Every structure is written in C-alpha cells, then in structure tokens.
Amino acid sequence: MAALKEKRTCGRRCEDFGRFVWDSDEGKLMGRTPEKWVYISLYYAAFYVVMTGLFCLAIWTLMYTLDPYAPDYQDRLKSPGVMVWPDTYGEEVIEITYNTSNKDSWMKMTNILNEFLKPYNDTTQLECNTYNCTKGKYFIQKTFTAPHHTKWACPFTQSMLGACSGFEDPTFGYNCSMPCVIIKMNRIINFLPTNQTELPPYVNCTILEGEENVAKIEYFPDNGVMDRSYFPYYGRLAQPSYVNPLVAVRFNLVGEKHAKIQCRVVSHKISYENFHDPYEGKVIFYLKALK
Template sequence: MATLKEKRTCGQRCEDFGRFVWNSDNGTFMGRTPEKWVYISLYYVAFYVVMTGLFSLAIYVLMYTLDPYAPDYQDRLKSPGVMVWPDTYGEEDIEINYNTSDKACWTKMSKILHKFLGPYNDTKQLECNNYNCTKGKYFIQKTFSAPHHTKWACPFTQSMLGPCSGLEDPTFGYNCTMPCVVIKMNRIIDFLPTNHTELPPYVNCTILEGQSNVAKIEYFPDRGVMDLSYFPYYGKLAQPTYVNPLVAVRFSLAERNTRRSSAEWSETRSATKATTNPTREKSPSTSKQ
C-alpha cells in the first residue's frame, strides 16, 4: 500500500526552488552549468541572425523586382466604374432626396459637392497642373519629364463644370428645381477608352420613370464629354497631381413640381443605375417620381 507523501511546508518549497536556481553542490544554474548556458545562448543568437538575414534578403529581392509605378499583376477591368456625387447611395439605387423649403436638407447636398470639388479649385489646378494639353488626343508620356521625376497631368478646373461648378451658384441648384450631380470615372492604370468610332467617352442620362417630371437635362462640360487628354492614367506615384475628369449633369424639373409640398419633396427620389462598357462611358440613368 502506497504511503502518503509528507506535506511540504512553504519554506521547504522555497528552499527547493532556490536550489533549482543555483545548486552549489554541482555548480548548476537552473539545471545547467554556465558553460552549457553559453553554448545555448550562442546557438540561438546565430539562429536568429540567420533567420533575420534570410527574411531581409527575401524582402530586398521582392522590393527590387517590383515596379514602383504600376503593379506587375492587376485584375484589369474591361471598363472603369463611375461614381456619383452627392454620395447618396441607397439599397438598390442612388437616391437623392431633398426638401427645397428645408435649408438644412439641401445645404447638406451642397456641402458634399463643395468638399468633393475642393481639389478641382481653379487656382490649385493651374499651380500644380500647369501644362497645356492637346485636347482630343491621348496624352501618351514615355518619359518622366515633369518635376521630381514624375509625369505631367492635364488640369481639370472647377469652372469647367459651368453652372454646376458651385462658383456661380453655391447651392448647386438644390435650393430650387435645378439640382446638379457630378459623375466621376474611376481610375485604371494605362486604360485607354477606345472604340470603333472617334468619339471620346461621354455621359448620357436616360429617364427611366416619370419622364414628365424632368423638363431638361444639361451636361457640363459640353455634351458630357471626358476628353481623351486625361488618358491614360499612369498611377499615383507617376502622376501625383492627377485628378479624375468629371461630368456634371443638371436636371431642370418640370414647373408643376414646384407646387409640391415639403412632405412630397422629401419623398421625391432620383434613382440612378450606372452602366459602362469598354468603348463608351454612359452616365447613370435617372428617374424622377
């Protein structure tokens, strides 16, 4: 029959731990002699030095082979997408709801557009993109001839959006029945919008529902064209001052809509669906109910 071990006191346990840390009988520190501790320390130092060197070499080779201006591999899209401002995306469509008699409501829309158009300020653009581009032609650049080893970017100024620039009308028409939306084409490196015709990419809106609610649609710049001189895009590092070309669309609502109450205006929505193809950019199709 096994005998019960004698219960050790706290002092005895502390004494055993002290003997483990330093055993004066055989001269060991935590179970090993000082000589063995030196060998183990040297081994781990050499091991981590080698591992650090291999990791650094791998990172160096990777960074050396990468092109700093464009990705080696990219999931190229057939055509870039478009974004619409004010940024009011709903569950299925783009919904632009505002109440003309509620200043706080349409002021929010105008603030969104003013913030978005900040980089397109005429003074800023003429300072950072002071280059005379040839309209109607691709701006192909094979060398880094711009300052700081970069490439030139064509200026796109806020005033090019005409009545929808926010310069003539700071409310962008949201205080009345002529609201503006701004459409931006997303960037794809080295993308050239080519087709079987000589037409540049442009924006075209079609009323899906409630055609009688919209009396007129206007585009700025003229005909909603995105000039070819803004293509191709060479990347953020190569063209740090590049800005996306824009098209502003102004909807002139039918006069009878002005007699609607505020509650009815708050329910009015602009549903937008963006459709693009490799040859031509078309704007969101818009319906007013």
C-alpha cells in the first residue's frame, strides 16, 4: 500500500508561508529575486502608462470632434412630437376630466397650467430675450452674437395666449364649460417646419367623437399659428433662454360636455400618420366636464 501522505501541522504551514515570503537561502521575495521584482514593476508601470495615454488620446480625439451645441446623429427625429397641457397622461390615453362644481377638481387643472406657464411670464421673457425678432421670418443665426457666446431667442410671453393666458380668467375656463388646453410641439435642433413660401405651422383641432358636444373652438394666438421666428432651435447650450412657441385652444362644451379630440400641428414637413408613434405631429385626448 502507498504510504499515507504526511499531514502538515499548523506550525509547518506557517513556516512554509514565511519561507515563501522571504527565502533567505536563495534571496527571494515571494518567489522572485529583488532584481526580477524591479524588472516586472517597471514593465507593468510602462504598460499602464502607455494604456492610460492611449485612453486619454482616444477621449481627447472624441471630444475634439464632437460639436457641443448639437448631437452628431439626429436621424431618429425627423418629425417632432406634440404634447397637451394639462398633462394628465394615463397609461394609454390622455383624459382631461374635471368637475365644475368641485373647486379642488378644477383648481388642480389651473395649478398645472400656472406651473407650466411660469417660464413664459411676460417680465421674465422680456428680460431674458431682448432681441427684436422679425415676425413671419425664420431666425437663422450662423454666429454666436448673443452674450456669453450664445444665440438669441425670440420671446414668447404668457399674454400672447389671450383669453387662455390666465390673466383674463385665472381659472383657464375650468370653473365652467369653456376649458383651455395648451399645445406644445417638441424641439428638434435645426428643424424648419415649412419652406419660406408656405404657410407657417399652425394647430388645427378636430373632434373625433362627440362633435355635437363642442359648440366652438378658439385658438390663441390668432389662427393657432406658431410663428416662423421661433425656428430653428439651436440647442440648450446655444439658446439657454429659448422657450417653445405655444398654441392655446379653448373649447365651448355643451350637451353632454365630453369629446375625443385630435390636435395636429399642420405643416408640409411634419408627419402625423406614424402608427408606431401616436404623438408624432399630433396629440389625441379626451376632454370631459362633470357637474
């Protein structure tokens, strides 16, 4: 029979480990002589210095070629999305439902709109955006002529929303059956919604269901136009004080006071029939006034 392997004691194990750490007979530290430790340390130091240098060079090259004012790839957004406020978005549909006899109900809608319109305050806009824009003409800027190496932005003030600004009626019509909704088109850098010879983009709302329950539709500014002077948008860094042009729509609800509505931004360059993106170029929502 093969001899049983001798079992090492704890003391023997400690002695072997100590010899591994420092072998005085061969002058080795952890299996290598000091000379070899110097060589391997220099090798790894040089290796990591070279790797760090290559990594820094790659990052510098990437940052040097990037434009900080615009993303390199924008092919996924050919047409802007459209949103509606009050933004009571559900899982699948947008339902703007309120109770005219319940103050908490219609005050909720009022508060949402007041919060949304804070950046559009007349005083704030006129202080931030002092440039006199030419209405009806695209505001093309090839250089950074505004302070702090930025570009100018045209002011859009809350008062431009007329009867839906919250000034004439602080409740935005939600204490009765004439509620206002605000339509906003999302931003796309350098996007021009029309050609110079075409009509400017405008909002058009149609009743999909419950047409008999809507007696009148009004648009603010007039005709629901988004003036060309707010385009193109050059990005947050280039235009830090830019705000989206808005269109407010007021509905006069009658009868059963509920309807399914589609509001579309009409323009030759804005598509709205994308099955995979229901918010591209349009927004569909339900509007209902309870009592």
